[in-house]
Amino acid sequence: MKELTAREIPCSAEPLIFDKKLCIGCARCVNVCQVDIMIPSPEKGKPPVVLYPGECYYCGACVMECPRPGAIRLQHPLMNRAKFVPLEQLR
Numbered sequence: 001m002k003e004l005t006a007r008e009i010p011c012s013a014e015p016l017i018f019d020k021k022l023c024i025g026c027a028r029c030v031n032v033c034q035v036d037i038m039i040p041s042p043e044k045g046k047p048p049v050v051l052y053p054g055e056c057y058y059c060g061a062c063v064m065e066c067p068r069p070g071a072i073r074l075q076h077p078l079m080n081r082a083k084f085v086p087l088e089q090l091r
């Protein structure tokens with residue numbers, strides 16, 4: 001039977017930041033992601049491998065599902081971080 005492998009797709013987006021000290025590698029974030037951008041780490045207890053970072057739509061479900069606060073966090077793209085402020089504040 002042919003062995004299958006997967007590797008990361010190069011992409012400038014880095015939507016997920018993992019804290020290796022906090023992550024226990026439970027893969028709950030992997031399972032909840034509706035667009036399947038990551039797979040469990042081949043190493044036990046390590047953070048998942050993000051294969052398709054450009055597919056993330058920043059829904060936050062993976063962060064909410066994580067049992068270890070701070071183990072995974074979202075890094076929104078710069079262009080999404082712009083804030084609309086009332087005009088009065090600019091005067």
Ligand code: SF4
Binds near residue numbers: 015033035037055058
């Ligand atoms: S934010 Fe949503 S789309 Fe992005 S990795 Fe987490 S669960 Fe998947």
Ligand code: SF4
Binds near residue numbers: 022023024028046
């Ligand atoms: S980031 Fe959280 S949910 Fe994902 S594998 Fe690590 S501990 Fe589990």
